[in-house]
Amino acid sequence: MITIVMGVSGSGKSTIGEGLAARLGQPFVDADPLHPQANRDKMARGIPLDDTDRQPWLEAIVAEMDRHRALGESMVLACSSLKKRYRDFLRHGHDDVRFVYLHASRELLAERLGHRSGHFFDPTLLDSQLATLEEPSADEALRINVGMPPAEAIEKIVWAGCHGEQDV
Template identity: 45%
Template sequence: MGVAGCGKSAVGEALAAALGAVFVEGDRLHPPENVARMASGEPLTDALREGWLDAIGQRIAGSVGSGQGVVAACSALKRSYRERLRGFCHDIVFLYLEIDPATAKQRVGARQGHFMPASLVDSQFATLEAPATDENALTLDATRPIADIVADVISLFEANS
């Protein structure tokens, strides 16, 4: 979880591969209306995110229900969004990929073929509620190499299992 440009997809894909888990790309589950809105530079409202969060939650629950491990890339910017996802899988662990606004804007601006413009990065930071200590979440430095982030996550999971 985290703002646009923090590396959710890249870290998520690598982590899923390392764990032999299913990878769910949250961006692919946005309805066309949401994609069009964001592509035009308009941030999503809480109401517009509800169906999208439910689609991600259903994919997570489906994988868990069939006995598969799952890693999902989803901004989950607010506590309420994370709670909505927990409604589908109560023991979900969030990996918060923490990044500064300048780096996030640079990364989003450099992406090719993605609907999210760099102009929306500030709105993501304005919406962001970093996970609180009572949430089941790990905070990781998103500027580190992906392989290092994945190795740290696996080590943390192994130490807590």
């Protein structure tokens, strides 16, 4: 099973993804470092990525997922997965991929980004990400409102995975 923790920047993908992986005893991969340097440079300058920019990144993510599959490993992956077509590409015809959508208010996201340091993402890009986001449907992803502590969100994800819930 590959669990992709998705959402816009500031939603807690890395924090919750790392914690979920630890809770499940699975490897964790953050997709941000898989961005080509040109993408990181562009975002650092406050320039939004387009579909052409994201394609090599998506391909690198699929390669990483395939590497874990070849090892027979489940994994947790943090990846924005903003558009449905990106999520479809990441599924890549496999039925072992599930998405967990981390949802938060714009105000909470902006507050979190305002406190983050050392990341290449320019916080002014939040509105661009929110405009690009195609929220997944209930049958496409488990929806988690992340206005709670990360440990609580992780337990809700684990519980929902065991009980087939899609919105907690």
